[in-house]
Amino acid sequence: MNLQKINTIDEVISALENIILESEENNDPAGYFAALYLKVTQKVKEGIATGFFDNGPRMEQLDVVFAKRYLAALEAYRKNQPVTESWQKTFDISGQYWPIVLQHLLMGMNAHINLDLCVAAAEVSKENELADLENDFNKINEILSSLVHDVQGSLSMVWPALKYILKWTGKIDDYLVDFSMKLARDGAWKFANEFSLVSETEKVKAIITRDKRVAGKVNIILKPGLPATLALRIIRITERGTVAEKIRKMAG
Numbered sequence: 001m002n003l004q005k006i007n008t009i010d011e012v013i014s015a016l017e018n019i020i021l022e023s024e025e026n027n028d029p030a031g032y033f034a035a036l037y038l039k040v041t042q043k044v045k046e047g048i049a050t051g052f053f054d055n056g057p058r059m060e061q062l063d064v065v066f067a068k069r070y071l072a073a074l075e076a077y078r079k080n081q082p083v084t085e086s087w088q089k090t091f092d093i094s095g096q097y098w099p100i101v102l103q104h105l106l107m108g109m110n111a112h113i114n115l116d117l118c119v120a121a122a123e124v125s126k127e128n129e130l131a132d133l134e135n136d137f138n139k140i141n142e143i144l145s146s147l148v149h150d151v152q153g154s155l156s157m158v159w160p161a162l163k164y165i166l167k168w169t170g171k172i173d174d175y176l177v178d179f180s181m182k183l184a185r186d187g188a189w190k191f192a193n194e195f196s197l198v199s200e201t202e203k204v205k206a207i208i209t210r211d212k213r214v215a216g217k218v219n220i221i222l223k224p225g226l227p228a229t230l231a232l233r234i235i236r237i238t239e240r241g242t243v244a245e246k247i248r249k250m251a252g
Contacts, residue, residue: 033108086111
């Protein structure tokens with residue numbers, strides 16, 4: 001993947017499609033997040049075309065800068081190169097049996113929204129006040145907020161009884177709500193404002209500090225307590241289909 005050649009939203013979409021195809025071929029759970037991310041990117045493209053955003057060109061720039069942080073992290077990980085701690089933990093679970101599809105997705109959302117979105121928003125706004133981006137930032141998160149519903153819908157195709165598990169144990173519901181896009185959005189916007197004021201010499205340090213906090217949420221995702229963990233184990237054991245089949249269902 002040549003990241004320098006990814007400068008438009010169409011090129012982001014193409015890169016995500018390639019990741020999905022490779023993941024299907026290799027039965028790689030990394031394809032779960034890519035499949036969901038592709039849907040979001042397509043919705044952003046549609047929003048730009050229909051005038052949904054206040055500043056379409058800037059939104060495309062944000063989408064590209066935002067996506068390239070994920071694409072760069074995945075490429076670096078596959079080459080055994082250093083990545084942020086939050087992405088490292090996300091990619092590491094790909095080789096583990098127990099995490100269900102939902103956990104793979106939440107890990108990706110955690111790393112990408114709680115860290116990458118903050119940095120991307122501040123980077124796109126370097127020459128302007130970040131406040132000018134707030135309205136469109138909230139609009140892109142209206143799209144991102146639909147991910148929680150998409151996640152549940154996609155999982156229901158993989159394991160139809162999930163909705164009964166969700167009703168049966170409030171622990172799972174709390175688990176989903178805690179990682180809703182609204183909460184991620186609010187935290188990302190707060191840090192984006194803080195990060196935009198950091199000097200260039202201190203930005204790396206600020207990212208590392210934020211990354212450690214974001215990576216700390218991993219335990220909530222993977223170890224949400226005994227009742228929820230037992231429910232998740234049941235879901236995992238009864239998940240239907242291969243990794244490739246699940247990715248195709250989500251991508252479709």
